[in-house]
Amino acid sequence: YHPTVEHYHRAKLRLFDALLPKGAPAVIFADDPWSEPTIQAARAAGLDVLTVGRHGEFLTLKRVEHERHRQRAEVEVDGVLHEIDLPLAGDFQIANALVSAGLAISTGTPAAKALMALEKLKGAPGRLDLVGTTANGAPVYVDYAHKPDALENVLASVRPFTTGRVIVVFGCGGDRDRGKRPIMGEIATRLADVVIVTDDNPRSEVPETIRAAILAAAPGGIEIGDRRKAIHEAVAMLHAGDTLIVAGKGHEEGQTVGAETLHFSDHEEVRAALQEHAA
Missing domain, CATH: 3.90.190.20 (Mur ligase, C-terminal domain)
Structure with missing residues (x-):
């Protein structure tokens, strides 16, 4: 149980120290109010920071179209544009999907394969x-x-x-x-x-x-x-x-x-x- 957002954030930052060795990739969503302090903490822990999102440098969200039950997005990776048909609604789903793809790509999965896999995602029960x-x-x-x-x-x-x-x-x-x-x-x-x-x-x-x-x-x-x-x-x-x-x-x-x-x-x-x- 986390009494405040600050407490929750501090608890999550422990993952950088407790689980990841120096030099490991830390994929961080760049379009959140908590992005910058998270990025700073990851860098201080000696991690390889990779940002995703509209302001992301590793995966850049160039465009998104919201539909009833899905979202169509355009993501740039290493100068190449990829179109994604994400079968989930909600901005937070795009954020989670980009972080997931970023982790896969940073650990060796080809970008096209990782991004195409997002089209087969199913949402967590009870989350939108x-x-x-x-x-x-x-x-x-x-x-x-x-x-x-x-x-x-x-x-x-x-x-x-x-x-x-x-x-x-x-x-x-x-x-x-x-x-x-x-x-x-x-x-x-x-x-x-x-x-x-x-x-x-x-x-x-x-x-x-x-x-x-x-x-x-x-x-x-x-x-x-x-x-x-x-x-x-x-x-x-x-x-x-x-x-x-x-x-x-x-x-x-x-x-x-x-x-x-x-x-x-x-x-x-x-x-x-x-x-x-x-x-």
Whole structure:
């Protein structure tokens, strides 16, 4: 558990000292606020720093076109342009893909082979995970985002390819960081067009109290405590061009209420809702 982003960053930097010998390649995404301190730390550890991204020198992202469920990118390696059809949505997927390809290339894989392999990638369960689409083509994603930064990133990731509304269903856990509730409410209201606040592991707290803390910073937000109902109503309101994000649980399959954990899967409920509204 990392209490702050700074703590998380320091923990990751230990990998440079603990795992890599001097001279080993350190492939770093260059387009992030934390890129420069990471690059400096890698160089201080005696590593061969290779940067990727729009500002990358090893792999340079020249162009990217966002589509509903994929991204078409143009990447330059040693002066040669390669076109990639990445079957994953979201800016963070491009970043992860470039770092992965960079590691493969830096350890001996031919550039063309490494970049072509990206076209066969599958996303991690619960990470901007496309569960299905409505009859009118609106995609529904499940994502594990349950902290402010993660929610902000996932909502921002779908905006480039959403021609209609971004709709989000989310809640905050009970007996956890109470301060993040209004922060997440503000983020959702700022980045989504429709905000549905629901329950997400209320534990020993009163669910209405958690939802109220979120809604205090989310004017116009819709309150539906029953998570199953919230998902079904969100799917029902999707129009062509819209995108729905169901955030908070990702791959998890439980809803903790009091001392009891009940079976609950966002994936299952999304599929059920899509089937119901396809009839």
